[in-house]
Amino acid sequence: MSPHDPADPRVEVEPAEESGIIDQHPDSGLTVQAPVAARSPLQLVWSRLRRDTTAMVSVAVILLVILAALAAPLIAAWIGHGPDEQFRDDGLTEFGTPVGPNGQFLLGTDNLGRDVLVRLVYGAQVSLIVAFAATLGALGIGTIVGLVAGFLRGWVDTVLTWLMDTTLSLPQLLFAISLVALVGPSLGTTVVVIVLFSWAPIARVVRGQVLSLREREFVEAARSLGASNWRIMRVDVLPNLLVPILVYGTLLIPQAIVFEATLSFLGLGVLPPTATWGNMLSIASQGSLYTIAPWLVIFPSAALLAVTLAFNLLGDSIRDALDPRQTLFAGRRKLARTRAARRAAKAEARA
Structure with missing residues (x-):
């Protein structure tokens, strides 16, 4: 197969306007090659992501949730309901049960007559703050530990690897309960617990990458020029770890x-009356309240499902865009199956 064959999955064919191929002679079929503008790796990744419908839908969902969280005070002011404001007269029925979705309460109310929509967007604030803070902390600690362990090796690697294995062997939920019992539940405690259990897997991934990078030619060249270990790790090795770190993040x-x-649902995370999605689900489970007010479960669960699914799908899309070899192998397998089907069809035709 020619290296310029469009059917070759190794070749990423671009549109004529982008690749610089302009047809000047339609009758003869001849083409004129115009100068091709060079594109940076970042532009190539963005080009692949733009063509990925799943990635674009995931980005739209994430941006919508972030926008709702940032605009939570504006939404509350527009509706006229505070996140902790109780409407005993309009927000509860004569039997003291929550009111369903209506013109005044678009997503209904909870057991105290509070607006579910307002609490939902305020809960998005807490979830995103915890998620981004814990992710940054875990990525920072895991990257430093994995980088040092994989590059320095020796007793440093042994001690840090033992620390990783010990952290991974601890029961996460039981440890969280013990820590909360000592210091008390709060937003900061939740972030600390998540960081303590999230840095070790990242460190193992980074360590494995560093073990292969430390033997590369550019590292040997830096050593021969007299660069210190810390400079090599910071300048030469760390930039090559950004792809797995970004995907894992x-x-x-x-x-x-x-x-x-989960922690908020169990009463170990952010304490009421602060609105969180876990607290909202916990309220719905009290006295089987969800049986008469199913919206108390439906809306927080839908928000959790949409956000987690969007981030997971976006992470998969970014991984594929940064490492197109996955698509290359899939294209080769598809091409092989197509050729096998054609050979079988030809054999049947001859028979």
Whole structure:
């Protein structure tokens, strides 16, 4: 197969306007090659993501949730309901049960007559703050530990690897309960618990990458020029770790959101009356309240599902865009199956 064959999955064919191929002689079929503008790796990644419908839908969902969280005070002011404001007369029925979605309360009310929509957008603030803070902390600690362990090796690697294995062997939920019992539940405690259990997997991934990078030619060249280990790690090795760190970070955010919701549901995370999605689900489970007010479960659960699914799908899309070899292998397998089907059809025709 020619290297310029369009059917070759190794070749990423661009539109004529982008690749610089302009047809000047339609009758003869001849083409004129115009100068091709060079594109940076970042532009190539963005070009692949733009053509990925799943990635674009995921980005739209994430941006919508972030916008709703940032605009929570504006939404509350527009509706005229505060996140902790109780409407005993209009927000509860004569039997003291929550009111369903209506013109005044678009998503209904909870057991105290509070507006579910307002609490939902304020809960998005807490989930995103915890998720981004915990993810940044875990990525920072995991990257430093994995980088040092993989590059320096020796007793440093042994000690840090033992620390990783010990952290991974601890029961996460039981440790969280013990820590909360000592210092008390709060937003900061939730972030600390998530960081303590999230840095070790990142460190293992980074360590594995560094073990392969430290033997590369550019590292040997830096050593021969007299560069110190810390300079090599910072200048030569760390930039090559940005791809796995970025992908792992996008996958860690939904895990942090779910874990925060779990702790809040169990009463170990952010304490009421602060609105969180976990607290809202906890209220719905009290006395089987969800049986008469199903919207108390539907809306927080839908928000959790949409956000976690969007971040996971976006992380997969970014991984594929940064490492197109996955698509290359899939294209080769598809091409092989197509050729096999054609050979079988020809054999049947001859028979």
